[in-house]
Amino acid sequence: MGNISVVPFGPQHPVLPEPIHLDLVIEDEKVIEAVPSIGFVHRGLESLIAKKDYNEMVYVAERTCGICSFGHGMGYVEAVEKIMNIEIPDRARYLRTIWMELSRMHSHLLWLGLLADAFGYESLFYHCWRIREQVLDMIEESTGGRVIFSVNKVGGVMKDMDAAMLARFSEKLGEVEDQVIAVRKNFLYDKTVQLRLRGVGVLTKQQAHDLGCAGPFGRASGIATDMRTRGYGAYGDLEFEPITSNEGDSFARCQCRIDEILQSIDLIRQAMGMIPDGDLFVPVKGNPNGEYFMRIEQPRGEAVYYVKGSGKPYLNRLRIRTPTFANLPGLCETLKGADYADVPILILTIDPCISCTER
Amino acid sequence: MSTFLNFTGTLLKNLVSKPVTKNYPEEPAVYPERMRGRIVIDIDQCISCGLCVRSCPPRCITVDKNEGTWTINRFDCIACGYCASKCPKKCLKLIPGYQKPGRSKAAVTYHKSEEVMEAERKKAAEMAAKKAAALKAAKEKAAAAGAGTAAAKPMPAAGAAPAAKPVAAADAAPAAKTPAAEKSAE
Numbered sequence: 001m002g003n004i005s006v007v008p009f010g011p012q013h014p015v016l017p018e019p020i021h022l023d024l025v026i027e028d029e030k031v032i033e034a035v036p037s038i039g040f041v042h043r044g045l046e047s048l049i050a051k052k053d054y055n056e057m058v059y060v061a062e063r064t065c066g067i068c069s070f071g072h073g074m075g076y077v078e079a080v081e082k083i084m085n086i087e088i089p090d091r092a093r094y095l096r097t098i099w100m101e102l103s104r105m106h107s108h109l110l111w112l113g114l115l116a117d118a119f120g121y122e123s124l125f126y127h128c129w130r131i132r133e134q135v136l137d138m139i140e141e142s143t144g145g146r147v148i149f150s151v152n153k154v155g156g157v158m159k160d161m162d163a164a165m166l167a168r169f170s171e172k173l174g175e176v177e178d179q180v181i182a183v184r185k186n187f188l189y190d191k192t193v194q195l196r197l198r199g200v201g202v203l204t205k206q207q208a209h210d211l212g213c214a215g216p217f218g219r220a221s222g223i224a225t226d227m228r229t230r231g232y233g234a235y236g237d238l239e240f241e242p243i244t245s246n247e248g249d250s251f252a253r254c255q256c257r258i259d260e261i262l263q264s265i266d267l268i269r270q271a272m273g274m275i276p277d278g279d280l281f282v283p284v285k286g287n288p289n290g291e292y293f294m295r296i297e298q299p300r301g302e303a304v305y306y307v308k309g310s311g312k313p314y315l316n317r318l319r320i321r322t323p324t325f326a327n328l329p330g331l332c333e334t335l336k337g338a339d340y341a342d343v344p345i346l347i348l349t350i351d352p353c354i355s356c357t358e359r
Numbered sequence: 360m361s362t363f364l365n366f367t368g369t370l371l372k373n374l375v376s377k378p379v380t381k382n383y384p385e386e387p388a389v390y391p392e393r394m395r396g397r398i399v400i401d402i403d404q405c406i407s408c409g410l411c412v413r414s415c416p417p418r419c420i421t422v423d424k425n426e427g428t429w430t431i432n433r434f435d436c437i438a439c440g441y442c443a444s445k446c447p448k449k450c451l452k453l454i455p456g457y458q459k460p461g462r463s464k465a466a467v468t469y470h471k472s473e474e475v476m477e478a479e480r481k482k483a484a485e486m487a488a489k490k491a492a493a494l495k496a497a498k499e500k501a502a503a504a505g506a507g508t509a510a511a512k513p514m515p516a517a518g519a520a521p522a523a524k525p526v527a528a529a530d531a532a533p534a535a536k537t538p539a540a541e542k543s544a545e
């Protein structure tokens with residue numbers, strides 16, 4: 001038996017992108033237990049329902065996260081629309097889907113860059129973010145914002161993409177696709193990357209299932225859950241299969257996410273081909289009266305929005321469960337038995353977003 | 360399949376190709392036309408209805424109807440555009456380009472031009488005159504309608520006065536009681 005010591009890790013740490021604190025119990029160089037604690041950046045967004053009416057809350061919900069902002073806005077408005085029995089126009093459904101997939105692409109490319117940075121591959125990191133920039137440009141051109149889209153409203157969307165814009169985006173997506181395919185090769189067939197990722201932090205399917213892992217983190221362990229298959233937005237009309245892997249290690253998580261970027265490009269293409277003409281929104285009257293659980297697939301996994309209203313402009317309750325929260329138990333499990341030097345990579349492989357976990 | 364130096368080709372290409380970054384601020388930034396940069400107001404179109412004040416999520420707008428001013432704290436504005444979508448006169452607009460940074464949060468006030476204010480005052484005076492005339496006409500009509508209805512008029516006023524009294528007394532009673540109750544508890 002070696003020396004057992006406890007190393008505090010975070011919330012401020014040079015290799016940590018997010019404010020999470022972990023007490024790592026280590027024996028020599030191996031982690032034998034990890035105890036997480038969060039709560040360093042609580043913002044109290046959910047309690048703002050007392051001060052902002054349900055329309056203003058769209059902008060608050062969007063600001064839950066700085067990366068998957070569109071999805072948070074979309075999950076919230078769809079929950080309110082379900083309560084109020086609003087059938088939004090088909091064009092709005094498709095536009096939301098396109099924006100959602102663009103935001104998934106930029107989120108995954110951001111993550112790939114951060115992963116490359118975590119194992120010390122700076123040039124690959126910059127290259128990923130260079131590709132991501134083009135996606136951000138498309139987002140900015142169509143919505144007016146790079147991070148916060150602000151195009152959702154209860155009843156539909158506020159901005160349109162005309163045929164010329166769709167054609168331009170389709171061309172641009174082709175370029176991005178070529179670059180992603182090239183960078184996929186760099187990630188998946190590079191010895192340096194494999195040495196750092198293969199067999200690191202394995203989570204079996206059973207473990208992932210028992211710990212309730214969500215999103216690409218769970219899918220890399222073979223759990224084929226993808227909330228998009230529920231068919232919200234326009235996903236019901238599009239053809240796709242959840243991307244899974246059976247390896248369950250860090251390499252599989254990387255592979256799943258890269259393949260999901262390509263899948264997103266495919267989904268956007270499908271949506272662009274089928275997008276119908278029509279209105280962007282329907283007029284909304286009255287206030288939400290009732291409650292609804294909305295589950296959507298964010299880039300990081302399944303997010304849940306619980307909205308309850310009682311016929312007043314101010315809601316009674318808004319609850320957001322973000323995917324990182326679901327993945328923290330899985331993270332602690334993967335950390336057991338890992339090398340101390342691999343801890344930053346393992347934390348990164350769940351694609352943590354602690355700030356949105358704390359809302 | 361896996362090799363070292365997999366990335367070298369891309370790397371060399373990046374090395375000789377043009378940088379994707381811009382030499383800002385020497386090279387000016389180009390913003391897309393939809394960009395939500397900052398809010399501008401066509402103040403002379405504004406009717407001081409206050410809808411933007413009530414809709415703004417961070418509550419960063421204030422409007423003064425009498426002074427004819429529209430004030431925004433740009434450092435609190437989140438550039439969401441909700442006010443612009445609510446404005447009945449469509450005089451608010453989000454335009455590309457960020458606002459200037461500053462050392463402290465300061466509100467900017469826009470004043471309506473003198474001509475518009477003058478026109479508004481005139482209109483308000485006209486409206487007031489019209490209202491007064493209408494009121495007068497209504498009164499005369501009521502007076503002409505006969506003494507029976509006219510006598511009924513003072514009745515509610517007389518009724519209201521005693522009705523107000525018990526309320527005031529009830530309000531005062533507990534207030535007067537509590538100190539006494541406290542004293543007895545001691």
Ligand code: SF4
Nearest residue numbers: 415436437439440442
């Ligand atoms: S853009 Fe949004 S935050 Fe800014 S003034 Fe208008 S409503 Fe308020």
Ligand code: SF4
Nearest residue numbers: 405406408409411446
């Ligand atoms: S909503 Fe428009 S018209 Fe009304 S006060 Fe605001 S700026 Fe003026």
